[in-house]
Amino acid sequence: MAKYATGKHSKAISDRSGLEFPYIEMVREWNGSLVHISEYEPKQPQLEPKPMNGDAISLRNVRPDRIENAVSYSLPTDAFETYEASSGIINVTAPGHGLTNGTTYRFRGVPTTAPGTGTSTNAVFAFANPGSFDGISGSNIAKATGYAITTGKYVNGARVSTDYMVENFFFFTVDTDTATKGGVSGGGIGCSVGPVSLSA
Numbered sequence: 478m479a480k481y482a483t484g485k486h487s488k489a490i491s492d493r494s495g496l497e498f499p500y501i502e503m504v505r506e507w508n509g510s511l512v513h514i515s516e517y518e519p520k521q522p523q524l525e526p527k528p529m530n531g532d533a534i535s536l537r538n539v540r541p542d543r544i545e546n547a548v549s550y551s552l553p554t555d556a557f558e559t560y561e562a563s564s565g566i567i568n569v570t571a572p573g574h575g576l577t578n579g580t581t582y583r584f585r586g587v588p589t590t591a592p593g594t595g596t597s598t599n600a601v602f603a604f605a606n607p608g609s610f611d612g613i614s615g616s617n618i619a620k621a622t623g624y625a626i627t628t629g630k631y632v633n634g635a636r637v638s639t640d641y642m643v644e645n646f647f648f649f650t651v652d653t654d655t656a657t658k659g660g661v662s663g664g665g666i667g668c669s670v671g672p673v674s675l676s677a
Contacts, residue, residue, distance in 0.1 A: 491516060549585065549671030550574055557618065557664040559611045559656035560648075566631050567613065568648045571670065576626060576647060583623035583675070586615060587667030610663020613654045618664070623673040624649040 484500035491498055492510040503511050507520040552571055560566035576582060586607045590600035606615035629638040630646040 547672040547675050549669040549675055550576070552664070552668045552670060554666045555610075555662040555664055556668060557607065557610070557613070558662045559613060559659050560631055561659035562657060563655050564659065565613075565651045565653075565655050566648055567618075567651055568630050568646060569626075569670070570646060572645045574645070574647065574670075576628065576670070578628040578643075578647075579625060581623045581625045581673055582670045583621065583673045584618050585669050585671070586619060586665065604669075607668045608663055608665035611659070611661035612657035613651055613663070615664070617651055617654050620652060621673075624651070626670075 487500035488497050489500040489503045489511065490496070491503070491512050493512045493516045496513070498513040502514050504514050504517050505511055506517060550571065552569065556570045558568045558570070560568060584607060586605035588602065589605045590602055604619070606619045609615045626647040626649050627636060628643045628647045629636045630642045631637075631648045636648075
């Protein structure tokens with residue numbers, strides 16, 4: 478095979494600019510052109526695009542989110558408080574309740590077994606009524622159709638809706654009954670509030 482000279486004293490003409498450059502500074506481009514290193518241009522990547530597959534349309538092993546069951550919210554002991562005498566408005570203390578303003582909820586007393594609706598050996602689980610207080614009957618508070626609540630606290634004839642009050646209190650107007658004195662707390666221990674549809 479023939480041996481080529483190094484060309485260290487030779488000159489070459491660039492195929493791009495037509496200018497004369499030292500031979501040893503010339504390089505060949507991807508298209509075959511002999512150019513000076515200062516004129517060199519690499520091959521544009523878009524001339525050889527990578528093949529693309531179609532977009533994925535589904536995961537292989539999906540685990541869809543489950544629907545949470547409706548649950549009740551436990552209230553503190555004696556969470557109900559009458560607003561004033563001859564009024565049916567009841568403020569409820571419920572720290573961090575997370576309930577929705579204007580939504581209807583049902584109040585329930587402590588969970589219990591009720592042999593009267595079953596047998597002595599096979600009692601039926603149920604919720605008792607909250608305790609009666611200040612002229613308000615527990616059975617009326619636990620009305621099956623529930624009550625629409627307003628978040629915040631009813632004070633001095635108006636709703637107080639600061640962030641703290643909305644997050645920790647709500648009130649409703651009980652049917653039929655009115656308070657005897659007002660400002661009286663009651664309901665007892667183990668009361669809860671939750672969806673009307675929730676069953677024992």
